[in-house]
Amino acid sequence: MLNTKMQALGDAPSPIRALFAYGAQRKKEIGSDKVFDFSIGNPSVAAPESIGREIVKLGQADPVAVHAYTQSAGDPGVLQTIAESFNRRFGTSYTNKNFYLVAGASGAISCTLRALLEPEDEVIAITPYFTEYRIWTEAHGGTLVEVPARSDNFEMDLDALEAAITAHTKVVIINSPNNPVGVVYSRQNEEGLADLLRRKSVEYGSPIFLLSDEPYRELVYGGREVPWVPDLYDDTIVCYSWSKCLSLPGERMGFVLVPDAVTQSRAVYSAVCGAGRSLGYICAPSLFQKVIAKCVDEQTDITAYERNRKLLCEILDEFGYEYIEPQGAFYLWVKALEPDAEAFSEQAKKHELLLVPSNGFGVEGWVRLGYCVSEDTIRNSCDAFGALKADYGK
């Protein structure tokens, strides 16, 4: 009668969204100041003012033109403006023909996987990984292969990756700055991956594509470098969005970038367009294409995230929690106080602390805290973290 796999996905929303929904309900019941919701990656910093100004201007412009369908890949002028912005930043020479605008990094990854995957293809993700990689890989007929990150610093474990690559490996997904761990891969680590993929592509006689998932590219602390991945490896496809860097997650704006250096670049680009077509994307939101074209060089101010990160680390230090100090994005990866992360997350709920258990990210024993919240939420959560620690008698 219906597709039961899809029904199952609908019935079991991601653990992050489930906790977020629980938090919204709880806030109604006891007041939002009493719930310490660290569940979801909704930016807490306002979008730059220029975004609002452009929306107002476009609201006064010719509505027929503003709201019309654009070409499927996006308005060519908008795409060229985006290409030139990235060229200024990274010394590249992209044009509008390299970019496909789509609904967020999610749409970008989904289209890219659909474009590349054939039956029996494998996609490697580094655990812990963004929960939806498995859903999108399987939706497009691939098999997700999990490769653990290094346990000391959560960078990529190149030996483990080498052992996992087979003749079926079509795509490796990387995400730096990383959700959920907050690590930013070093240039050396990424160069090592590039060398490995070049070697394996030659060995198996077909390219292994590197999908670089980059919604957090601009969210880095302490001046840490985020290398431009296509400079390191030719067969890189970038999946980017403005969800986090311009605080526009609900507006669903992102892109797939297929550089000319990618093997059979034009065919891959066509396949991305075809994937978008088959998924019914039509074109990215027209109004926001125009907003992005005006604001593509803008930045949100990340000092609030930097302050939150410091404050939360101080609280965790005070009670002796073990965690990975984040270098980027806005997540903290904290060791659960018992092996069962789901049980630990349930225990935390008793103190109105909403911490996402690590199981959905492919590993046991940790929780993720999103610190894209108000500073008050963090300050007021201090006692709850203390009480949670006391529950475990430590």
Ligand code: PLP
């Ligand atoms: N990839 C990672 C690692 C993410 O954390 C997210 C969102 O949180 C996405 C992709 C999806 O981003 P978007 O909202 O732009 O679709």
